[in-house]
Amino acid sequence: MNIVRYQRYPQSDLSVTFDRLTTVRNELDRVFESSFGSFFRPLASLNRWNPAVDVYQDNDQFTVYVELPGLKKEEIEISLNGDTLTIGGERKSEANADQGFRTERYFGKFQRSLTLPVPVNSEKVNATYKDGILKVVLPKAEEAKPKQIPVSLN
Amino acid sequence: MNIGTQPQNGSSALAGEGERPVQYVTPLADVESTKEGYTIHAEMPGVDKSGLEITVDNGELTIVGHRHPEEFSGEPVYREIRSTGFRRVYELDPAIDTSNIAARIDQGVLTLTLPKAESVEPRKIVVE
Numbered sequence: 001m002n003i004v005r006y007q008r009y010p011q012s013d014l015s016v017t018f019d020r021l022t023t024v025r026n027e028l029d030r031v032f033e034s035s036f037g038s039f040f041r042p043l044a045s046l047n048r049w050n051p052a053v054d055v056y057q058d059n060d061q062f063t064v065y066v067e068l069p070g071l072k073k074e075e076i077e078i079s080l081n082g083d084t085l086t087i088g089g090e091r092k093s094e095a096n097a098d099q100g101f102r103t104e105r106y107f108g109k110f111q112r113s114l115t116l117p118v119p120v121n122s123e124k125v126n127a128t129y130k131d132g133i134l135k136v137v138l139p140k141a142e143e144a145k146p147k148q149i150p151v152s153l154n
Numbered sequence: 155m156n157i158g159t160q161p162q163n164g165s166s167a168l169a170g171e172g173e174r175p176v177q178y179v180t181p182l183a184d185v186e187s188t189k190e191g192y193t194i195h196a197e198m199p200g201v202d203k204s205g206l207e208i209t210v211d212n213g214e215l216t217i218v219g220h221r222h223p224e225e226f227s228g229e230p231v232y233r234e235i236r237s238t239g240f241r242r243v244y245e246l247d248p249a250i251d252t253s254n255i256a257a258r259i260d261q262g263v264l265t266l267t268l269p270k271a272e273s274v275e276p277r278k279i280v281v282e
Binding site for chain 2 (some may be wrong): 054129
C-alpha cells in the first residue's frame with residue numbers, strides 16, 4: 001500500500017517550528033508581493049495542506065481515518081477509482097484577512113490518495129465525519145478475504 | 155498585546171511531580187484581534203466537549219484537549235495521526251474580561267471568544 005502526496009508529519013514539534021518559518025515566509029511574501037510580483041511564489045508549494053491519515057485493516061475491511069478539523073460535510077469529497085481512494089476538498093477561510101495577527105492554520109484545497117492492496121466492495125463503502133475526523137470504512141471484496149480451507153487428515 | 159505569545163512549549167509538559175510526563179502536541183491556532191477583543195481558533199481533531207479543559211490563572215489561558223480513544227478495528231497499516239492530546243498556553247492581554255470568555259468546539263475546532271473589558275474600550279469624551 002502506498003500513499004502519495006505526503007510531505008510532512010502534521011503537528012509534530014518539527015512541523016510546528018516549520019510552520020512558524022512558513023508563517024515568516026508568508027510575511028516576506030506579502031512584503032515582496034507588491035514590488036516583486038510572483039517572484040517568490042514557487043516556494044508556496046511547501047505550504048501545502050496535507051491532512052494526517054491512518055489506515056487500519058482486518059480480515060474484512062480497511063478503515064481510513066483523516067484529520068480534517070473544521071470542515072463542513074459537503075466540503076469533503078471522497079472517490080474510489082479502481083483501487084485508488086482519493087479524499088479531497090477545500091476549507092474556506094471564514095476569517096477576515098485584516099483581523100488575523102497570528103495565523104497558522106491551513107486553508108484552501110487538499111488531496112490525499114492511497115492505493116488499496118486488494119479489491120474492495122465499492123457498493124458498501126461508508127464514511128462518517130465526527131469531531132473533525134473523517135472515517136471511511138471499505139469492506140474487502142469477497143474474493144480478497146482470507147479463507148480457511150479445512151483439510152482433513154486421514 | 156501579549157495574547158499571541160506562548161511562554162511554555164506545549165509538548166512534554168509535566169503533569170505533576172513524580173508522575174510520568176504527559177506528552178502533548180501544540181494545536182495549530184489562529185488569533186484574530188478586533189476592537190472588541192480576541193478570537194482564537196485552535197485545531198483539535200478528535201476532541202469533543204467532554205475532553206476539553208480550559209483554565210485562566212494568573213493572566214495565562216491554558217487550553218488542554220484530550221482525544222477520546224478511538225476504537226480502531228484491526229491492525230495499523232499506516233499511521234500519521236498522533237494519539238496524544240493537545241495543550242497550549244497563552245499569556246493574556248490584561249484588557250481581557252476573563253469572566254466573559256466563551257468557548258465552543260465544532261468538528262475539532264475550538265473557538266474561544268475573549269472580550270475586552272468595557273472600561274478599556276476607547277471612549278470618546280465630549281467636551282461641553
